[in-house]
Amino acid sequence: MTGGGHRFFMAVEGWLESEREQLPLWIPVGLGLGIGAWFSLPNPLEWLGFCCCALAIACGGMMLPAGGRLRQSMILGGLLAAFGCVLIWCKAVAIGSAPLPRAIFMEVTGEVRTVDAVPAEQMSRVKIRPIGTAGLPPLIRVNMAAADVPDGLGRGAIIRFRTRLMPPAEASLPGAYDFSRRAYFQGIGATGRALRPITVLRPSTDGPPLRNRLFAHILEKADGDGTGIAAALATGDQGAISEADAEAMRRSGLAHLLSISGLHVTALIGAVIFLLMRIMALSPRAALNWPLMLVAAAGGALAGIGYTLLTGAEVPTVRSCVAALLVLGGLALGREAITLRLIAAGALVVLLLWPEALVGPSFQMSFGAVIALVALSEHPRFRAFAAAREETGFRRLMRHLVILLLSGFAVELVLAPIALAHFHKAGMLGAFANLIAIPLTTFVVMPLEAIALLLDVAGLGAPAWWLTGRALELLLMIAHGVAASPWAVVTAPVVPNFVFGMMVLGGLWCLLWRSAWRWCGLVPVAAGVAVIVLSSPPDILVTADGRHVAVREQDGSMAILRERAGDYVRDMIAESAGYEGTLSPIAALPEARCSIDLCMVAVRGGGRLWQLLVTRTGVVVPRESLQRDCARADIVIADRRLPAWCRPRWLKADRRMLARTGGLAIDLDGGTVRTAKKAGDAHPWVVQPSYLPSRHKSYQLYRRSNPASLP
Template sequence: MAFEPRQTSLGGKAAASAKATLARVEAWLEAEREQIGLWAPIGLSAGIAAWFILPHAMTWLAFCCGALGIACAGAMLPPGGRLRRMIVAGAILACMGCLLVWGKATLLGQPPLARARFVQMTGEVLSVQRVPAQGIVRVRLRPVDAPALPALVRVNIADADMPRGLGEGALIRFRVRLMPPAPPSVPGGYDFAARAYFQGIGATGKALKPVEMLRPSTVAPPLRARLFGHILDKVDGPAEGIAAALATGDQGAIAEADAEAMRRSGLAHLLSISGLHVTALIGAVIFLLMRTMALSQRAALHWPLMLIAAAGGALAGIGYTWLTGAEVPTLRSCIAALLVLGGLAMGRDAITLRLVAAGALLVLFFWPEALTGPSFQMSFAAVTALVALAEHPRFRAFAAARDEGVIGRFGRVLAVTLATGIAVELVLMPIALFHFHKAGVLGAFANLVAIPLTTFVVMPLEALALLLDVVGLGAPAWWLTQQALNLLLLLAHGVAASPMATLLAPTMGMPLFGITVVGLLWCLLWRTGWRWLGLVPVLTGIVATFLASPPDILVTADGRHVAVRTSRGMAILRDRAGDYVRDVLSESAGYDGALTAIAQLPDARCSTDLCALRLKEGGRSWNLLFTRSNVLIGRRDFARDCAAADIVISDRGLPRWCRPRWLKIDRRLLSRTGGLSISLKTGEVHTVHGAGDAHPWIARPGPRRTQL
């Protein structure tokens, strides 16, 4: 009892301190009351992201229960407070997000083919997409009388093998080696398997000739395909692919060199139909309708011109979205444009962050899987940055129109454009580093020329050319369009050639990416001075990414391709590897040079079947051993080489008596882990698939017996 007053005193102080802290938080939230609703899509996104990150159903269920538990705990806070409502609503939204994507994956996803197999397949064509840059046609088919195959298969057919009458509804027969949709080749790579699962694609392959036509198509090609072919016929040279992409959203005719130049120069966003294109089209339609109706005195005096023009712009935006394939950036832009037009029709200021949040909620509700893709993340991050910057009082005051000379007005517009470009580049940098292992540096300056050129020259000229083609007079407009696009490509290649065009970094880990994104959102969505606390996690994530040790060894999921970091740069095991494999390995390693062959290194000893390499890293020497063929190797020699090696890497199953000192990487291990990245300095091994990963798009072949 002697200590009772002291205990009561301490408890009272703690309670008073908690009450004062809660009061300060409530006061801050009161000042930010208009911004609180912007976090609704973040709560939903947290649940969707948790489903993709957590490995299996028990962890997904545990997350939902934990979120509901947090909601219950939040409900115990004093009633009427904003913090209480935020915690309860955010936790419930997170639970809903996890259940939403889980339900869609269970009900609508297409499980992948279990293992690669050769088949004689008969299939009904569902869609045809030309890819002139690669000389192929991508065909989606529904297999006929093949219950062992997935319901939807995507097959590439070479242009030379394409039969007459290929189109929607056609019935074709051919031999093909079908494979499960490809997972990431190495940690941090592009996961086509996850995307294909939600698109309903269960297998992919390349058709072997001859491709036999059993029933030709009787359906006219869709408008998008006809427009794509029409533009390719009217425009010559590299510009044709850009022209087709601007009108249809199909980038299949863009040469890889041009596409890479657009990416390195920060102009790749021009190729994806998004806010710039939709806004330009809707704005042009509204402008033309307003000017046309204003020619009538009766219409100008008695008709609601803005309402009519907004309705016309909305119809144009919806039609353009449908024509270009309704990809996520286009849908987001169309939804945002419709909300803006609705706000303008009601006399409201609709260009706000609430508009962006509403568009994000709609997209996530119908396409929750889009959250993990770079398209969704980059498009919404860019728009959020632009609107947040435009809402800042100082920037708004600086950008506001005023009575000044032509030179002053031009300089102000230039400064505003440059500031917005730099803001977008900074916001997109962590997203680009996470997905592509590179980020643009000069994009803001390239866009000073590229955006006005595309918006006010290229797109109007292309629209004029298409209109004039109705009466057969579009040739001059097409020539002008081609010259403008050539200028755009010249700018892209010039900027991309600069060594300062991009920053390279090794794979950015999921935890670093997560805290960086949270920091960015904290900076963009709040308005008071506390927003700048978000710079701490942002800078932490970026600095840690650039300071992180890049991987020393990369192994693809099939074990055939290995890249090793040496004192002379990156070296690759099979020097005949294609450009795609080389690009994937270089980008994942944060390396921008050419890959040499391991066999050409002075510390390598290679034969046609085996290759041994000695590396010095982490204060010690490492002995690596690789297999290079499928030829049977004598047990005595191979067992001796295995025992002398620290790491053995092979694309086949290695026998048990092959016992390296540290790590044996063969087909059996890679079938469970996927591709690998290894840091010799720290001894860290990262895998594509985590232990117990049960996401439905991961193909799990049965055991296969293999002899060495």
């Protein structure tokens, strides 16, 4: 090793030695890098290549001098990354359910596994294990209208119905929600809607699960507009919350209150410990001879585990439960428990058991928020400011409000990149809304709801439910008031995965180290922010089926092809475009010329006008007209296969191409096209494209007797 290399090596060793207490925090990060690589890289050859590179790093570390921190870090980091990739790969092979290859219409007979009511949408979601039907996945999920749900439907029932089954929905636009990936790990291979009549061949003999019974009980007893939120706080099921209220909670930064997480688990465990301590202290014998804290901690742990199981054991709940158990263990042993090591242990448990959770917003936002809070609480200046002291009640109150506000700002700052990456919008006023909402939920709503449930045993819960309803109405008033502000959220178009990963690693670098070198993590964070701010939003968006097309107008507003597109499609397009306004119809644009079947739209981008031709209906167009219009267009988009003689000047996105690429986001300024699917993506939830024969009538655009070409 040369003199300069030796000095650099010794400098790194000295730095790692000073950070030796922080090194274990990077164990789940190393494991997560391998898991993230498996999701990001498209095929087994590249997964294997990543594992080989990770092992090569570990082998390189073995060549360094023995006993050094850098040697240990390289060996362990390489092994963890390789193990993470192999772990998620093996789990995908072992427990995943391959999707249905194509849509089919058929009669299904199956055994009901679960029934989840969604009152806000007037339906139920039913998971079914098909019986005696070859070629179907082992588990399917169908929606049933509330009016069609038959008597006797429940776990163990055998039913028969007609349905059109489809593969779980993939991301319809670049960066949009990919349900197919989540469905794969849940074992769901097909989805559909059950059609009447739905015949119950064998009724269920099991009663509804406790969670479902509690959910129905709260909906029956709770009072006011916040009934759905009351049910979500107790069971984790958000199916009864209206879309307007859910959107207001998201825009105001209060959506975390609806997901059972650290706030809820901590409040429950704290209440149980408080009650047990007070009850046991009433006995002199227990107070003098029993280890009260140990007994109360054990009771709180059992309550936390029961609450986690009752609410469905989602990732935030499991993380919170694991963290709470570690805290209780630390308190029982007389040690400081609320540390970043506790968070790292919780993350490690979740990643080992549910590695697929890493790429979901729930895991990222849950751990991001708690890492930000604990890192802030461990900072010496913040700890000194938050320490208890002799002061007046007003000064104490104001100091606690400042602490809560600073904590809210830290959480919002950390969660903003995650929210922009997954939802293309991030809250700006959540820290202020949470100043009132968190104490209101923790110290008013949840205790009142718990009292109401206890009083319901004797049929006396009505007054407590009335008070709960008024408190929830206040919470909704705060949410809607903050959400209505024009500064409530900031939007952004799709964030590239590498930019998001760069910002996450930079943020972790800042939060997990303690020396001055931690601030080097601000460089990738700042670079990611610059990319987001400077990136131009797409000018044209095309969904994976080619039916829905949106274009950006000169004033920045957006227009959509089909006026009757549903709210889900409109919201998805607006979010992917980073647009907050209303989508107007393309046919109403002055630069559009539309017939019954086609629309030609002039879109400005890159310093010129682009002619965009899109199909509007399923009818065919005469060859002469279509060939002429294709030649005049720069871009042609169709929800069917176009013949070879349709040749636009730049891009032809028809059914055949969209089957390979998925949805498109077209940037005319840069002349780039982003696709929802990666070329050669071999992940097991990706349905490989199949093409209908060219003789299919929907492809024969040139065989129409009544022409309706563009004027």
